[in-house]
Amino acid sequence: MPKNGFTTTIIHSDRRSNDEYGAIHVPMHTSVEYAFSDSRELAAVFQGKPGFTYARQGTPTTAALEAKLTQMEEGAGTVTFATGMAALTATFFSLLKMGDHLICSQHIFGNTNSLLGTLAGLGVDISFVDATDAANVRNAWRPQTRMVFTETLANPGTQVADLQGIGDFCGEKNLVYVIDGTLTSPILFKGRNVGASLVVNALSKHVGGHGNALGGAVTDTGLYDWADYPNIAEPYRKGKSTSWGLTQIKKKGLRDMGGTLSSDAAHRHATGAETLALRMHRICDNALSLADHLSALPKVAKVYYPGLDSHAQHERATSLFGGRYGGLMGIELAGDIDVFEFLNRLQVLVLATHLGDNRTLVLPVAHTIYYEMGPERRAQMGISDNLLRVSVGIEDIEDLIEDFNQALAHS
Structure with missing residues (x-):
């Protein structure tokens, strides 16, 4: 066949x-x-x-x-x-023992960070490095x-690791x-x-x-x-x-x-x-259109999305991911906007903690998934109090854009 x-x-x-x-x-x-x-x-x-x-x-x-x-x-x-x-x-606890050394990206999901804290408490030594440069991984190596x-794509900062360089090392x-x-x-x-x-x-x-x-x-x-x-x-x-x-x-x-x-x-x-390819292509198209639109608005301070030319790893993401950039983005609102009031005005986007859904989901990062890390660690990771995480879905893109527009207009 x-x-x-x-x-x-x-x-x-x-x-x-x-x-x-x-x-x-x-x-x-x-x-x-x-x-x-x-x-x-x-x-x-x-x-x-x-x-x-x-x-x-x-x-x-x-x-x-x-x-x-x-x-x-x-x-x-x-x-x-x-x-x-x-x-x-299962992966970490099955394959690592006390005295072993793990090199890990510093740009990782909050729950994974918590898990690695537990692993470190059991005697596994962990070095957190900026994995967007494979040289940092190389420099952290030791005989143990x-x-x-x-991760391929960091949540919520959307940093893209030097996946090929790390693989070579x-x-x-x-x-x-x-x-x-x-x-x-x-x-x-x-x-x-x-x-x-x-x-x-x-x-x-x-x-x-x-x-x-x-x-x-x-x-x-x-x-x-x-x-x-x-x-x-x-x-x-x-x-x-x-x-x-x-x-x-x-x-x-x-x-x-x-x-x-x-x-x-x-x-x-x-x-x-069975429908992964269909959904993912729609999600990626929606996310790029939304990122382009939001990045031009004065009430949006920064959009973190690998599909934008301004993204630090845009060229790498294009090469690694075949010209599509996923559905996750970080959106930092202007400092004078009340993030909670803005979120409460949204009508199409869903206030929920999940990713990769058919629906577009949004939450305030510093106050939820990264709250336990504390302000010092959040500052090190570049997570401001006005940073939103958006997981783009398969809705009609015009409706997503209009929902952001109307919420921003009253902010």
């Missing part, structure tokens, strides 16, 4: 898996336990043969979604989790360094390179193209897209050989060494930590993924 395009492949993924009765969607398998007619077969699955024993470690429905995600990332395998944070937790982590030092691709999704960027070892996606964002299910995933690109990685436990050093890391993440993250994705949520993400 000839290789199909992205959307064709995903739409027909379930049908081509020879599901029972010719179903075009893998059904929701809700059974917790799975019976065997042969005790030897039961033992074989426990010892590593593909199969299902207990729903905490996956179901046929989650497996079908994992196959889709592997296709989307052009990877070697995927494990799904209950949330994106569960996916990150095991992993480098960054990780290849030189044989470091595990973990990329959170949530804000770009596999339709704009694939981590394997810059040498990533693992790619994390919060499925509740663009992949699912409809704001109706939580979920996360870790995809192994197949590029990293885990044979020389010191933290792989002996029971998982079986079969091809390129699969050992994902096996350990699955065993620790699902069996031990219990961060399991439900079959219901997996089914929702699998069907949502």
